[in-house]
Amino acid sequence: MTTNDVELDARGLNCPLPILRAKKSISTLTAGQVLKVVATDPGALKDFEAFCKQTGNELLASQEKDGEFSFLIKKSA
Template sequence: MNAPDARLDARGLVCPLPVLRARKALMAMAPGAVLTLLATDQAARRDVPAFCQSAGHVLVAVDEADGVLTFTIRRA
């Protein structure tokens, strides 16, 4: 996979801040650009996919290591 166009570190933030910050970052990006979002709030596991589905973005991948969720999102 190609390198992300942007990386957003939302570790330590609680719901709904990771999604709100991701939304803001994605709005500033070109369609098709890729955002990597890091989050530690386990609520993000359901909130980020729901946000992507409702906004039309593509959730390319979700990974977890050492309690950090990594979401790869392609902007609609």
Template sequence: MSAFDVEVDTSGLNCPLPVLKARKALADMSAGQKLHLIVTDKGANKDIPAFCKMTGNQLVENYEQAGKLHFILEKGA
């Protein structure tokens, strides 16, 4: 598991809310910082990688633990 700078737990929220909360958190971060996003909506498995591709942020890691999806995103330049 990677170290991260900011954590956002969107458990119980359905898309697009996890993506919107990730976007808001990343807006306040500096390039190279890492965001740990916790999601329960299975749709995030498609939505988060697509969001990263569209916004120039990098999906560093993702895994499932205790029924929750975990995404580590690195803010792009």
């Protein structure tokens, strides 16, 4: 996986909180920086795919391991 500049722990939060927290965290980044989000909400995979499409940010990677979902999101210009 790509290295990240900022990490957001959204474990234990249900929709829409992981997305809202990610939106806030991404707003503090500059273009090209990468946010890593770790979540446990099963809907997070679809939510983050849609979030990236809507915002123009790039979903670099997503993975699930032992009930935890990890996402790497690159902030667009």
